Amino acid sequence: MNTTLVINSKGGVGKTTITTNLGSYFAVSGVKTTIMDYDPQGSSLHWLRQRSPESPPIHGANGGSGRSTGLRSHARYVPADTQQLILDAPAGPSKLLLQEMLERTDCIVIPVAPSAIDIQATANFIKDLLLVGGVRHRNTRVAVVANRVRSSTAVYEPLERFVASLKLSFLTRILDSEVYIEAAETGQGIFEMDAVHCAAQRQEFMPLVRWVTGEELPQETAPSNVIPLKYSRG
Numbered sequence: 001m002n003t004t005l006v007i008n009s010k011g012g013v014g015k016t017t018i019t020t021n022l023g024s025y026f027a028v029s030g031v032k033t034t035i036m037d038y039d040p041q042g043s044s045l046h047w048l049r050q051r052s053p054e055s056p057p058i059h060g061a062n063g064g065s066g067r068s069t070g071l072r073s074h075a076r077y078v079p080a081d082t083q084q085l086i087l088d089a090p091a092g093p094s095k096l097l098l099q100e101m102l103e104r105t106d107c108i109v110i111p112v113a114p115s116a117i118d119i120q121a122t123a124n125f126i127k128d129l130l131l132v133g134g135v136r137h138r139n140t141r142v143a144v145v146a147n148r149v150r151s152s153t154a155v156y157e158p159l160e161r162f163v164a165s166l167k168l169s170f171l172t173r174i175l176d177s178e179v180y181i182e183a184a185e186t187g188q189g190i191f192e193m194d195a196v197h198c199a200a201q202r203q204e205f206m207p208l209v210r211w212v213t214g215e216e217l218p219q220e221t222a223p224s225n226v227i228p229l230k231y232s233r234g
Helices: 016-026 045-050 072-075 094-102 116-131 157-165 178-186 200-214
Strands: 003-007 031-035 059-062 084-088 108-113 142-151 167-175
Touching: 003 016, 003 072, 016 031, 016 045, 016 084, 016 108, 016 142, 016 200, 031 045, 031 094, 031 167, 031 178, 045 059, 045 178, 084 157, 108 116, 108 200, 116 157, 157 167, 167 200
Parallel strands: 003 084, 003 108, 031 059, 031 084, 108 142, 142 167
Antiparallel strands: none
16 A cells, blocks of 8 residues: 655645545556545545546545544545555644654655745745654655646745755646636546546646656656556555
8 A cells, every 4th residue: 555645734735636636546547546534624525425426436534533433433444455545634733643644654745835925834844744754764755746836937946946955856836727626526536537628737747646656657648548557566
């Protein structure tokens, strides 16, 4: 099982958008996928409830607060055959919750929105994550994704330099698009929607997929289908 934590201390940076579309890619590729939603808003779980019965299956688990007994324990259940587990973290998690999530994480994706305040907050969060979270000690991979980008502005350049100085990955810039709103409202991902309609969004998203899987995938997504992944993990 490969576990990806999607997290930022700031809210409104598009963590659920990253989580659901990453999960959609794996599901369409035939990979056993689970999304565990730690956010009290439950946006990822709401997205899963909107999915058509004909959609590729994605298991949903509720990581919200509460004692792990009875129904709560069942809600947190992650199937043993899960190959890709994606954790949708809440904004500003407590140190206890952060440690809980980090203990099961192989790689961390940090989405950041295009504002000076968000970028500064993200830089501080990354520092805390590396120091307090013990990420370096765990050899957990960390990458940053510019999300909801509205133009080819240079606002991210200081963050990119900061990330590079820490020898972390700055993966891609995902443009703000109505396509992601359509996907969220229908319980779909961009890899399940019309390929021509989502061609640009798929191309932006693929560097994230390649980084999470560690696979050497083609640089572009074929317009007519989704690139299958080969897995040796159980």
